[in-house]
Amino acid sequence: MIKKSFLIFFVFLLTACSKNDKPIIAFYYWKTVFKLSETEKEVLKDNNVEKLYIRYFDVGLNPKTTEPIPVSPIHFQGNVSKFDIVPVVFIQNKVMLKSNINVDDLAKKTFRLVNEINVKNNIVCSEIQIDCDWTLASKENYLRFIERFKKLSHKKLSATIRLHQVKYFKRTKIPNVDSGVLMYYNMGTIAPDSINSIYNHQIAEKYLKSLKKYPLHLDIALPIYSWAIHIRNQKVIGLRSKLNVAQLKKDNNFEQINSIFFKVKKSNYKNGFFYEEGDMLKIEPIAAEDLKMMGEELNENLADTPKEIIFYDLDEFNLKNYEKNIFEQVVSCF
Known part of the structure; x- marks a missing residue:
């Protein structure tokens, strides 16, 4: 009887532990040259990050021939041997919208280039991710591409999923991948009004209930x-x-109107762009409190606990906007 009770307790303990497993912290790396700064290295070390999703190249259309071409393939200048690397290929939706696209050929060429980059940089990967915001008009080509690519690669295949593709999945369909990554951002329309297009709680609420289904x-x-x-x-x-905001506050060419709007006081060039007197800049930030709110509302609505929380994207400019333990705080919401 004692042995049986112990066995039941042990099974319960294992079950409880598995339910309480927290997601790992990972990052997207979205530059054309892989070279980590000291700040980026420190954040990865402090958060025990072992997995990086690295954008290998985009797939766009040649403006002259309208044929699919790789755009801005990545160059590695830093050592990635200590990380589990997931190559990410971003495919522009206009590629999949081509009615006469040769999907088999595109899948072969895409996988070949991923493999060439891996071989050149001594990278062995077990997973590849396809990033494409497919639509009803492009879904047939996209879904066929995923099928073909999966057969070619013989690797775990993941795909990025947008909120509208979750809510209307019976129409947009579900790609034949091993798992998806919900891109929980870029929710609103890029507009002159005061709504943040990256994240807005009111917009998110329209989709959250769909996640469990x-x-x-x-x-x-x-x-x-x-x-x-x-x-x-x-x-x-x-x-x-x-x-x-911090940058613009220091620049005398810009006048702060309120917490997110700046007015150009004097025509000037900044970071390679021309700003005309009277222009407005609307800053759309993501605060630490926003990230924690995202974590809490997702945790309440997801069908199961995510294995990974991937932050977009690993860049010193972004990292300096947050306190040191923000990533652990967000993950603790799940």
């Missing part, structure tokens, strides 16, 4: 970047990366 396991990607929306005459003329 989604049949594919989802890991989570969360944003740690910010950008500025460049506005002229109440019209958006572009997105400006690597700009934040």
